[in-house]
């Protein structure tokens with residue numbers, strides 16, 4: 001009964017979560033993607049639902065099962081993800097971008113399978129829209145916007161830069177060069193930085209526990225009292 005015991009502290013709140021990696025097509029049989037498992041975002045969506053929120057999970061590529069009481073929308077490319085998130089954003093209270101969005105997509109997707117030819121081949125890429133930055137430009141004072149930062153060096157400095165550039169209320173930074181943090185593991189070691197400059201170094205914990213900590217801090221910053 002652990003799940004039912006939770007305080008319904010997010011009852012009436014609309015939460016959007018994005019999770020997992022996007023996939024950018026090259027031709028009908030190939031794509032560019034990344035190592036994101038989706039575990040962090042799925043844990044966040046599940047935690048929000050257990051706290052009574054109305055949750056939409058916009059998910060990239062993963063085989064994880066849909067969390068209970070969560071509306072899951074499956075997408076492939078970054079632009080698919082963007083249009084689905086933007087549809088729900090105006091009405092949302094809390095948005096958390098845990099997805100690993102491809103920074104670039106293939107400029108011209110081949111209609112037919114590309115045949116091998118030269119020893120060296122080049123694929124031209126163009127930049128994808130920054131979904132989170134777009135949300136940061138649109139958000140109202142009542143909306144709480146959370147980003148993630150996956151870094152391999154200068155974690156704090158890069159994450160703080162992203163928090164400011166994207167107009168976020170919070171950023172969860174992890175050093176993905178550490179084996180117990182980041183991609184395709186059940187644990188994480190995160191730094192949680194809020195707009196007010198507060199930095200919380202979380203110890204090594206399960207992604208499900210980090211999801212709880214993230215919402216504890218969000219509720220505190222939003223003055224939600226349960």
Ligand code: CTP
Pocket residue numbers: 078097098099100101102103128129130131132133146147148149150151162
């Ligand atoms: N993000 C996004 N749209 C993109 C790229 C990233 O919404 N096109 C979001 C991610 O979901 C994450 C945050 O922005 O919440 C930071 O992603 P990250 O890849 O760490 O940073 P980038 O801004 O893409 O910068 P870089 O990869 O160069 O470090």
Ligand code: CA
Pocket residue numbers: 101102103
């Ligand atoms: Ca990126």
